[in-house]
Amino acid sequence: MKNRIKQSVCLWCYRGMKVEEMAPAAARMGLAGIDLLTPEQWGPLKEHGLICTMTSQAGTIPVGLNRKENHGAIIEKLKRLIEQTSDAGFPNVICFSGNRSAGPGAPPMSDEKGLINCAEGLKQVMALAERKKVTVCIELLNSKLDHKDYMCDRTSWGVALCKAVGSERCKLLYDIYHMQIMEGDVIQTLRDNIQHIGHIHTGGVPGRHEIDHTQELNYPAIMQALVDLKYDGYVAQEFIPAREDRIASLVQAVRICDV
Numbered sequence: 330m331k332n333r334i335k336q337s338v339c340l341w342c343y344r345g346m347k348v349e350e351m352a353p354a355a356a357r358m359g360l361a362g363i364d365l366l367t368p369e370q371w372g373p374l375k376e377h378g379l380i381c382t383m384t385s386q387a388g389t390i391p392v393g394l395n396r397k398e399n400h401g402a403i404i405e406k407l408k409r410l411i412e413q414t415s416d417a418g419f420p421n422v423i424c425f426s427g428n429r430s431a432g433p434g435a436p437p438m439s440d441e442k443g444l445i446n447c448a449e450g451l452k453q454v455m456a457l458a459e460r461k462k463v464t465v466c467i468e469l470l471n472s473k474l475d476h477k478d479y480m481c482d483r484t485s486w487g488v489a490l491c492k493a494v495g496s497e498r499c500k501l502l503y504d505i506y507h508m509q510i511m512e513g514d515v516i517q518t519l520r521d522n523i524q525h526i527g528h529i530h531t532g533g534v535p536g537r538h539e540i541d542h543t544q545e546l547n548y549p550a551i552m553q554a555l556v557d558l559k560y561d562g563y564v565a566q567e568f569i570p571a572r573e574d575r576i577a578s579l580v581q582a583v584r585i586c587d588v
Contacts, residue, residue, distance in 0.1 A: 331588065334555060334556065334586050336361060337355070337565045338351065339363075339566065340365065340370075348372070355379060356379060360379070361382060361563060364567070366385060367384070367385055368413045382419070382528070382565055384413070390425050390476055392425075393425040393481075394424065394427060394451065394467075395438060397449070407465065408454055408457055411454060411461050414463045421563075424451075425470075426447055426490075427443070428480060447490055451465065451490075451494045452496075455496040455498055458496070459496060464497075466500050467481055468502040468504060471510040471511045472511070473511060488525045501527060502528045504567070505551065506530065507530075519558065520554065527562050528562050528563055529563070530566075538569055539572065540585055541582075566586075
């Protein structure tokens, strides 16, 4: 492998598979780690020379930092996860904006107000994140298909949030699958905003399956753009294998992205 792209894999895509099973497979194919694990799942990583490339999770996708009433519990957990992630020598912790509406029938919050609230919440953990050298990544998700009503559904909104927080330890988790659905123009978006992107997820469009010729994105070109931009974060494979041999699909994806 060229290893110009640092790759990992999201365990949740392999339903029923445990960390103890994925870790040796990930190590054999040259991955740097496993994504979206909680601290309770970290045990098997060290044995195989792996890291957790993104710690999960403070809050949930619908219930996030865009509502001040959520700040107390989420910020407390974020701080704890930042400490644990730093102690383990791992790089990132995920967080979410939350949905525009608090529930069925509830009035939606404006994106402007949600951005202000998210920035206020994130600022409360930035001093700790900077001291501990851990990056807090807010994930971009599509609200068109998978996560109806989710607020952080456009790169421009996420970039505005990062600028409002004003810390190098606040960045975006740019999910290629989700942003292809919402806005397309993936390579140019990466070029324009790479300084605000701390982590990347993959997935085939449509369907979120294998990232090969069966879907519409040109992943080798996207990865080459990241190399050209000197992106030094991780690319985590987050497609859901449709084929029976799921590990073979992962090996194929890793090779596709190894430009």
